């Protein structure tokens with residue numbers, strides 16, 4: 294049996310800071326006016342994607358991973374390693390930090406840590422993120438937190454659509470109001486809230502903070518360097534590598550007209566953020582459109598072609614970030 298692209302049904306999550314942008318932008322059937330997250334490619338038990346059609350229809354991604362590992366190049370690991378989300382932040386998210394693998398393994402019963410990467414799909418004018426802090430050591434962080442000196446503590450960055458940010462475990466961060474973001478992250482739900490703007494939830498209660506865990510995990514290392522990204526262009530496609538770390542790679546693909554591609558990765562996690570078209574693999578022709586999320590399994594990734602104008606965000610699994618290979622000459626984009 295040939296390996297076909299695996300289209301996934303996302304899971305929507307209500308959040309107090311969510312809104313309706315996921316319907317407005319992507320046409321998704323969101324469950325409420327406070328829809329904060331679309332878990333697009335997820336094997337996490339808090340919201341698992343299911344296969345939309347084809348021979349694996351109805352299986353969860355977790356089942357695919359445990360029962361059909363050949364689709365993923367027989368990659369190792371008990372759990373599917375990544376989680377892809379779209380996030381609609383109508384209001385500010387809490388200021389938070391995620392643990393690394395070592396802390397999570399020691400204190401959180403075997404879950405993985407969480408390094409994440411963001412790509413800004415859309416934002417209102419003046420939107421910001423919290424990214425890092427201003428302190429030189431832990432003592433200074435503790436002093437400013439105790440004094441509630443949030444303005445002095447938090448690093449703030451103005452953002453534009455098309456920007457991306459790598460958020461390693463330990464980096465203090467928060468999405469600001471008015472942002473629509475694609476996120477790829479380690480498959481983990483461990484979040485320690487440091488500050489929630491003193492907001493109350495629907496029951497009039499402040500949301501739980503995790504001060505000690507947050508303080509224990511805030512990194513004093515510098516933020517990741519922002520290198521200019523590597524770009525590869527071949528006929529019909531320009532591929533820009535935005536993030537590469539030990540947990541995932543993130544690329545943006547701009548497809549114009551059509552392209553023949555050969556990706557030696559064990560599998561690719563594809564999110565179509567604009568446009569539509571068709572993917573042709575040895576198993577057939579498959580239509581896609583904006584808002585679709587799919588996995589290209591090993592065999593399909595190794596040789597496929599795409600028709601139609603579209604933009605993709607492509608997450609690459611750990612240890613599989615081999616260079617893109619085209620079927621024609623490649624040159625650097627301008």
Ligand code: ZN
Nearest residue numbers: 389391409466
């Ligand atoms: Zn986070």
